[in-house]
Amino acid sequence: MAALLRLENVWKMLGGRWVLRGVSLALGPGEAVVVSGANGSGKTTLLRLSAGLAEPSRGRVSWGCPRGPRGCVGYVGHTPMVYGDLTVWENVEFFSSLHGGSLGDYPLAAEAWRLLGLEKYGSHLASQLSFGWRRRLDVVRALLGEPRLLLLDEAFTGLDQGASEALSRLLRLALGEGLALLMTTPLLEPRYLGLASRVYTLQDGLLAEAS
Numbered sequence: 001m002a003a004l005l006r007l008e009n010v011w012k013m014l015g016g017r018w019v020l021r022g023v024s025l026a027l028g029p030g031e032a033v034v035v036s037g038a039n040g041s042g043k044t045t046l047l048r049l050s051a052g053l054a055e056p057s058r059g060r061v062s063w064g065c066p067r068g069p070r071g072c073v074g075y076v077g078h079t080p081m082v083y084g085d086l087t088v089w090e091n092v093e094f095f096s097s098l099h100g101g102s103l104g105d106y107p108l109a110a111e112a113w114r115l116l117g118l119e120k121y122g123s124h125l126a127s128q129l130s131f132g133w134r135r136r137l138d139v140v141r142a143l144l145g146e147p148r149l150l151l152l153d154e155a156f157t158g159l160d161q162g163a164s165e166a167l168s169r170l171l172r173l174a175l176g177e178g179l180a181l182l183m184t185t186p187l188l189e190p191r192y193l194g195l196a197s198r199v200y201t202l203q204d205g206l207l208a209e210a211s
């Protein structure tokens, strides 16, 4: 099976210290990998490298898509990447247009919009949303353009019970459609375990598969 994401012996130095030390990982279509680790253990760094937003100091990151990470990767980071001075719907229109379409062209994003209940806030400025609602909007944004690999940094943080359940359903749908998921979390909660094909721990820069 061709990997959608492959990290080969990846090392990353930040602030004069090795944050990642020889990390290798391959992720194929329909697989969900969860990486848990303490605060500061390098989870976000791992995701940024996997998104092509940072370069490894040593080793190699590659994507099984024709244009590398571009158009291949959707990234839901700590901080929602939406425009506060646009309404919720204008954000969706804007980010859809960057991919050359509209929400209806991206079935999983449209499903996320519906499942996460964003319709009722469509005309609200994104800056006026609570964190949990901006996070919901960010999930929709990340699915626009139909990425094949979705990276989620503490995806469930800040979501209430209903939104957590909706997100779990959405991510199951995404896996069924053949997306690959790479999720990080400081706490290995049941909602992550319920989705995971494989679980890893990140400690002292080393990635190890949990038994």
Ligand SMILES: Nc1ncnc2c1ncn2[C@@H]1O[C@H](COP(=O)(O)OP(=O)(O)OP(=O)(O)O)[C@@H](O)[C@H]1O
Binding pocket: 014, 015, 019, 037, 038, 039, 040, 041, 042, 043, 044, 045, 046, 186
């Ligand atoms: N730009 C940077 N320059 C220097 N050090 C950095 C930089 N970015 C991150 N670090 C350091 O790298 C380490 C890993 O950070 P990272 O954000 O990847 O951890 P994390 O596991 O995601 O943490 P958290 O659970 O708190 O979000 C930390 O010690 C952090 O201080």
